[in-house]
Amino acid sequence: LKRIVDYNPDIYGIIFCRTRISTQEIADKMIKDGYNAEALHGDLTQAQREHVMRKFREHDLQLLVATDIAARGLDVSDLTHIIHYDLPDELEIYTHRSGRTGRAGKTGTSLAIVNLREKSKLKRIERSVKRKIKEKNVPTGREICEKQLIDFMNRVKSVDVDTESIESFMPVIEEKFASLSREEILKRFVSLEFNRFLSYYKNTRDLSPVVRGGMEMESGRRRRKKHKFSGERSAKSQLRGQFKGYAKGQKFNRASGFSYLKVNMGKHDKMLPPQIIGLVNESTRNRNIKLGKIEIRADEARFQVENNHIEDVYSALNGYYYRGKKLHVTRIKK
DSSP, X not given: OHHHHHHOTTOOEEEEOSXXXXXXXHHHHHHHTTOOEEEEOTTSOHHHHHHHHHHHHTTSOSEEEEOTTTTTTOOOSOOOEEEESSOOSSHHHHHHHHTTSSOTTOXXXXXXXXXXXXXXXXXXXXXXXXSOOOOXXXXXXXXXXXXXXXXXXXXXXXXXXXXXXXXXXXXXXXXXXXTSXXXXXXXXXXXXXXXXXXXXXXXXXXXXOEEETTXXXXXXXXXXXXOOOTTHHHHHHHHHHHHTTOOTTOOOOOOTTEEEEEESOOGGGTOOHHHHHHHHHHHHTOTTOOEEEEEEOSSOEEEEEEGGGHHHHHHHHTTOEETTEEOOEEEEOO
């Protein structure tokens, strides 16, 4: 996400997320890293939402990280980008999001960050809109630095110079720079503005996968082209951590502070506890949600979710597609 934003220096857009938790987490990370962004979701008060929307309309904000429901009342005609951090399950939501760009005769870009599991969802969207969605690689560090440098040079060339006010300071400026060559001045001038990108992306690897001989080379690691569920590996370690410290024969019970959800996939779908945890990780994009007891039955799975995340897990999973099957989630009492 940061690479996409850095590759588009003049971006003015909305980043759409599935849940309130991921919306706030992404906004917090962007703000921490120096981006002009804020979150918009249902956990904010009405006054807070109006304040954020006003800042965005007035271009005091460059990026708005939002849920679909919270952004309904926002009408902005000059967006440059819509970024689908999470692809929606409903086509109407996708088209409504994307339709926010290119208004009033202007052009805009709609981007979706898609993992391998979402390729089938992307194909369904293409069939519905009867258009081919162009696949693009994640920008490399060099491409980002080049784009930022060109943008910086264009801003320098187009800046308004108040010659009359600066003229009196020129003797001092020329004296300070007398010992430096023209090339040295340019390098220092660019470095003053540009060092953040150079240092951050200097040794970064390419994030785009390269397929060779039936194997996928991604992030410097080899993986078989037949992919496991992307949250599975971390899910297994998380599962081990959940049971750590329980003696043999000791009953594992997390009823207090947890509620049950039921999903329409079970043993017949080869569903196991690691897949449940991975499914929650993947759909919410939050690996810190604690799960309790997990029961896998023939055609369904029941599992406990801590109460302060129950609504986010429910909304993230309900209607989510896993292994080509649409999930239906139900709250149950045990």
